[in-house]
Amino acid sequence: MSRLWHGRPFPYRANSLNLTRLVLASAVLVAHAWYITGAGTGPGWKEENLGGWAVAGFFVVSGFLITRSRLSHGLGEYLVHRLARIMPAFVVCIVLTAVLFGPIAALYEQGTLDGYLGTGPTPLSYVWTNLDLHIDQYAIGQTLSTVPYPSTWNGSIWTLYYEFCCYLVVGLLATFALARRSMVPMVVAFVISVVAYAGIDTLQRYGANEDMALLARLLPFFLGGAIVHYVIDRHGIATLPGVLSLPVALVLIALGPIGTAQATAPLLAYGILWLSTVVPQPAIVARNDVSYGVYIYAWPVQQLVELLGPTAGQLWPSIVLSAVITAGLGTLSWLFVERPVMRRVKRRDAGPVPAVGPPATS
Template sequence: MIRLGLAALVLFAHSFYLAGAGVGPHIRGENLGGWAVAGFFALSGFLITGSRLTNGLGEYLVHRVARIYPAFLVCLLVTIAVFAPLGYLHQNGSLEKYWSTETTPLRFVFSNLFLQMRQYDVSFTPASVPFAGSWNGSLWSLYYEFLCYLVIATIGGLAWVRRSPVPMAVAFALSVTLYANLSALKPFINDVDFSLLAKLLPFFLGGALVQMLSSRIGLHWIAGLGSVVIVAVSVYAVPSWGGQLASPFIAYGLLWISSVLPSPRLIRVHDVSYGFYIYAWPVQQLLALYGVHGKGLAIYLLASCAGTLVLATLSWLFVERPVMRLVRRRRKNRDATGQPVPGDDVNAPTAEVQVHEEPATVGGR
């Protein structure tokens, strides 16, 4: 439920950009979508590190790919099969040359096939919208999330990392130091990918550190409320990298909130948060294409949430859950042959976020 709330916050933040209504609320130069992505990465760091500690490298990677990639690929295909044709038809009156225009649909799929978003438009659509040229600005964060998975895959396999939380604390401190001094490194590594990974990795490692400490600290309401206060003070006292510095407390605070906030069983059983994150932007662009954003931000938001929820549910029922069940079945078959298999975590979510944050502006890139 917390992840779904964060995905909805990303949708809310993007609504201002996609409706041409300004940039929306910001906290210390970052819009609410960016802070939601930070929360995604912190939670993901906690969950994915738990997966790495209970799984061998091969099983861990199978779970991570199964959870993030099939739904991503289907989202690309839905974009060129549904969203972009509707946009092209609206702009040109027919689908003639849709498949052969310079930025072709197949080029869109193959350019983005390995999670790194290199092309956002399809056949020069969407064009007649306030935020033109992008069918899905949210997907950019998934590439950096998977890079974080690989970081944990590497360091999580070291025995001395598993024995003590100290190495993870050192890795987290180094990641914060790197981001805090990023401007000094730009003359040597002036690369967008490096900068975005440096920005997001501390959130992920902050969550990972909480996972390493979880058996020792537990969850308590005093520590939970204290974490919220520490995050607020850190963000306002250290404008440029206070969020990264406070990321363990972001993870702990969100985990504490999730332990006390009631969650409907329907949401606990059907995790539509990832689908909500990856489909929100194209739904909002399509609605803007047909002028719904002109009826007021409230109506635009409600219509966006309703349409996104439908696609997120379909993604869960027909893509995400079947793939995870297939992974479970594979594990059970291996168990039946007597082969040792580490713990199963295929329900551990990604984020989606998710920073992302910011999608090619989730969080405001």
């Protein structure tokens, strides 16, 4: 029995987190298919749909991994890594939407590209307005006016702004020496975030805006993952807590009020991370993390499939066709944007290899 409680080092190089994130990104695609095909709101639980739960899973995993990154890098290097991971693929995606996907839709719906560049909201403003990750423009001209979920080119990427806000929270907390030695600052921040979300209606009456409300909703998941990093780093990951954490969290969420999910974020994180140590993943998935590309391209692909495809209005055929196309674009994003940028950043951090002695390390 004691072995079940005994923690082992987390296998950072031999886990299935790439597969975990790919499954979560695919769940978002599936969840959004109900909206995009006009089939309703889709499956949900405790006033949150499947896509919302998948995003929560993303945030707890990110909180764990990003905290490890922050504690092993200085603030400047950490921010460069985070920008390099999230921004290039995002920029390519919104530019591609404006210069390729939008014109395809315009030609199909209107039979011409006349006025495409000048009809507001313009494709240029779509790129420029959203360039800071805060998605303020979803439409491009009159495109996507004939689909069930009109005038929305990407309903997924709004979460990236709040994820980057979470990066900043962890980055700033870890500038304090105490946070590099102890989980106490992260625990305090987590408790504050959970209380803030529980009282968000009151806070909104006193001026909290939608950005604050959405950050309050997502930050506890991220900080829950951050706390679990400290636990696993010091005590390893153990079988019995891993087996129990997800069922306990789900029971608490089922019985508790809205906001209980945020409070159980460390349990959700521990359970997901434990699963990643026992569930295998294909070697090709281990080598290629296409989940981010799948996440950012799924919605525009689904809109185009609904507009152009033979599966329009058919839920599951639309999901299958969209998933195949999105997987292709996600793979291209990984191979030609994400991986090359990250390799360049890591080479820059490593610096030149000295003529004598061991290789330089970051």
